[in-house]
Amino acid sequence: MIPNRKGYFGKFGGRFVPETLMSALQYLEKEYMSAKKEKSFRKEMEYYLKEYAGRPTPLFYARNLTKRFGGAKIYLKREDLLHTGAHKINNTIGQLLLALRMKKYRIIAETGAGQHGVATATAAALFGCKCSVYMGEEDIRRQAINVFRMRLLGAQVIPVSSGSKTLKDAINETLRDWVTNINTTHYVLGSVVGPHPYPMMVRDFQSVIGREARRQIIDVEGKLPRCLIACVGGGSNSIGLFYPFYKDKVSFIGVEAGGLGLSSGSHAASLLKGKIGILHGSKSAVLQDNDGQIETTHSVSAGLDYPGVGPEHTYYMNTKRAEYVAVNDREALSGFKMLSEMEGIIPALEPAHAIYYASKIAPKLSKKDSIIVCLSGRGDKDIDIVKEYFKF
Amino acid sequence: MDYGLKEDINFMNRIEKKFLELRKKRKRAFITYITAGYPSLKMTEDIVLALESAGVDIVELGVPFSDPMADGLTIQKSSEKALERGANLTGILKRVKSIRSKSDIPIVLMSYLNPVYHYGMDKFVKDAVSCGVDGVIFPDLPPDEAEDIVRYSNNMKFSVIFLASPTSTVERLKIIAKRSQGFIYYVSLTGVTGARKVLPADIAAHIKKIKEFTAKPVCVGFGVSNAVQQREINSIADGVIVGSAVVDFIRKNETRKDLGQRVGGFIKRRFDLT
Numbered sequence: 001m002i003p004n005r006k007g008y009f010g011k012f013g014g015r016f017v018p019e020t021l022m023s024a025l026q027y028l029e030k031e032y033m034s035a036k037k038e039k040s041f042r043k044e045m046e047y048y049l050k051e052y053a054g055r056p057t058p059l060f061y062a063r064n065l066t067k068r069f070g071g072a073k074i075y076l077k078r079e080d081l082l083h084t085g086a087h088k089i090n091n092t093i094g095q096l097l098l099a100l101r102m103k104k105y106r107i108i109a110e111t112g113a114g115q116h117g118v119a120t121a122t123a124a125a126l127f128g129c130k131c132s133v134y135m136g137e138e139d140i141r142r143q144a145i146n147v148f149r150m151r152l153l154g155a156q157v158i159p160v161s162s163g164s165k166t167l168k169d170a171i172n173e174t175l176r177d178w179v180t181n182i183n184t185t186h187y188v189l190g191s192v193v194g195p196h197p198y199p200m201m202v203r204d205f206q207s208v209i210g211r212e213a214r215r216q217i218i219d220v221e222g223k224l225p226r227c228l229i230a231c232v233g234g235g236s237n238s239i240g241l242f243y244p245f246y247k248d249k250v251s252f253i254g255v256e257a258g259g260l261g262l263s264s265g266s267h268a269a270s271l272l273k274g275k276i277g278i279l280h281g282s283k284s285a286v287l288q289d290n291d292g293q294i295e296t297t298h299s300v301s302a303g304l305d306y307p308g309v310g311p312e313h314t315y316y317m318n319t320k321r322a323e324y325v326a327v328n329d330r331e332a333l334s335g336f337k338m339l340s341e342m343e344g345i346i347p348a349l350e351p352a353h354a355i356y357y358a359s360k361i362a363p364k365l366s367k368k369d370s371i372i373v374c375l376s377g378r379g380d381k382d383i384d385i386v387k388e389y390f391k392f
Numbered sequence: 393m394d395y396g397l398k399e400d401i402n403f404m405n406r407i408e409k410k411f412l413e414l415r416k417k418r419k420r421a422f423i424t425y426i427t428a429g430y431p432s433l434k435m436t437e438d439i440v441l442a443l444e445s446a447g448v449d450i451v452e453l454g455v456p457f458s459d460p461m462a463d464g465l466t467i468q469k470s471s472e473k474a475l476e477r478g479a480n481l482t483g484i485l486k487r488v489k490s491i492r493s494k495s496d497i498p499i500v501l502m503s504y505l506n507p508v509y510h511y512g513m514d515k516f517v518k519d520a521v522s523c524g525v526d527g528v529i530f531p532d533l534p535p536d537e538a539e540d541i542v543r544y545s546n547n548m549k550f551s552v553i554f555l556a557s558p559t560s561t562v563e564r565l566k567i568i569a570k571r572s573q574g575f576i577y578y579v580s581l582t583g584v585t586g587a588r589k590v591l592p593a594d595i596a597a598h599i600k601k602i603k604e605f606t607a608k609p610v611c612v613g614f615g616v617s618n619a620v621q622q623r624e625i626n627s628i629a630d631g632v633i634v635g636s637a638v639v640d641f642i643r644k645n646e647t648r649k650d651l652g653q654r655v656g657g658f659i660k661r662r663f664d665l666t
Contacts, residue, residue, distance in 0.1 A: 015534065015536065015537060016463045016533060016537055017533075018461075018531055018555070018557070019534055019557040019559075019568070019579065020559050021559075022534050022536070022564060023561050023564065024559065025560045026561075149429065162468060163458065163459065168459065169459075176461060176464075179582060179583055179584060180582055180583040180584065182582050183559075183582070278504075279506065280461070288510065291480040292508070292511065293458040293475060293482065293506075294459065294506070
């Protein structure tokens with residue numbers, strides 16, 4: 001069973017937070033553990049995931065991509081078709097139901113690309129909670145559409161101007177808010193990072209991706225896929241896809257953001273280039289300098305632009321359960337273009353990293369094999385960035 | 393009588409000796425936090441020496457960190473500046489060693505866990521002790537996760553100080569009271585560091601609760617910025633910790649050559665240091 005009682009995946013995870021947050025985290029853990037066992041809670045989750053978010057999502061056979069690259073069949077798990085346009089809503093519905101259960105009616109969240117912010121604002125609107133979302137100024141600039149969506153949904157978007165003005169700074173600021181308003185507020189953390197129980201709880205909520213995909217691939221192929229590919233920032237869509245296959249003979253490939261290249265220093269490849277450290281409440285791989293200061297990162301995709309990664313990924317890497325690779329900005333953009341032109345699907349820049357890597361690995365595998373790529377979100381939010389890049 | 397302190401004075405570090413001395417005189421501790429390396433490490437030394445002359449009992453030196461999640465704007469900004477000017481743990485330890493040749497004031501480092509974790513926890517305790525540091529406070533390390541540092545500092549004259557907060561449950565207060573060494577740092581409010589006009593009314597009740605479990609000194613920090621608040625707290629606790637108010641004064645006088653003296657003067661004017 002991972003994680004253990006203290007929230008450790010092997011040596012990684014734990015709960016490294018100010019004392020003020022400790023009792024709230026213990027309470028959250030206790031409520032989550034008992035809710036999880038209740039049939040009525042699971043039924044309610046299922047209801048909203050199906051009737052509101054639009055689950056199950058299709059597992060689409062990308063015939064054109066497969067033909068073009070030869071080799072293994074490429075399947076896309078279409079999380080981009082969910083309400084709000086990304087997998088993030090799987091988690092925010094679960095956490096909002098928990099917040100109601102804990103009688104915490106003020107919701108706060110951090111957001112990078114804005115997808116988690118939109119999904120939180122959406123669930124907060126649905127369940128009648130007040131919502132504030134912290135977002136780095138740099139991300140507000142590059143993901144303007146999502147800022148507007150959050151405001152339309154009635155959420156307050158609070159710009160964060162400290163540090164690198166991106167996701168890590170937004171998390172710092174959300175934690176500061178939480179420490180201040182701990183008695184009335186639930187923090188809807190958007191990825192499998194942070195202190196225990198978040199990495200476990202967010203994984204469980206996102207595991208619906210892998211559970212469905214596993215059933216779907218067996219239905220069409222009659223057997224398990226050869227490998228699973230997903231992008232890794234904090235790592236929630238990838239863990240969500242991987243975890244239900246944990247005991248299967250299926251390989252996992254996590255794709256980190258290579259930015260301008262791994263040797264450039266401008267990337268967000270925490271697992272490939274980081275060292276073990278403590279960031280935002282858990283022990284995991286962290287991009288840091290020789291003094292243990294957290295480094296600023298770069299990726300064309302705001303959702304992957306984060307110097308840390310979920311402790312379960314660090315555990316998977318450490319135990320060699322998963323393999324991690326990097327795809328740089330330029331390659332991700334070519335993945336973006338490829339999927340748009342060949343399958344008529346405009347992906348978000350985050351999963352475009354995974355698409356690109358799938359195109360490299362498929363030809364090396366047998367035609368009898370299949371690959372599942374997690375298409376974690378759609379690309380509407382990235383149109384401006386892509387437009388600028390391709391000089392359309 | 394049990395002061396919650398080690399009985400043999402030979403095994404005490406400077407913090408424990410200081411509290412024993414204060415208790416004998418029936419006095420409260422005045423503890424000052426400053427960000428090490430802000431505006432420079434040289435100035436940090438000047439300020440510490442001036443604080444000692446002004447009558448400050450214990451100095452907390454903040455190790456700057458890129459992501460100070462428990463700090464308000466004042467300390468965030470000072471940390472950012474200190475990092476820009478090259479402050480790091482090695483440099484701070486060296487500076488403490490230099491201060492030690494001139495002063496015996498108890499010095500505690502306050503650091504987020506990552507810079508120390510990266511330095512190596514066992515190496516940190518050894519080097520800190522040999523440079524004359526008396527203890528450490530980690531704002532992001534609850535006792536639940538502190539086995540390593542506690543083990544390394546066993547049998548050393550080195551205090552690992554834990555924080556208690558208004559949201560700590562009775563079970564947690566017991567653990568904190570038991571594990572904290574030197575003193576217990578009570579966080580006055582739910583929130584980040586920074587001066588506040590009004591402090592919560594429930595501080596006294598919380599301190600009373602902690603005192604049920606321990607005879608160790610309990611000092612109160614976060615939000616304290618003037619003598620009225622200081623007196624209020626001194627009537628219920630063993631001392632106060634003042635941080636942002638001092639760092640803010642340093643910021644306003646950053647470029648002054650006699651900054652150390654000025655900080656000493658400010659402390660004497662603003663607080664009771666008798």
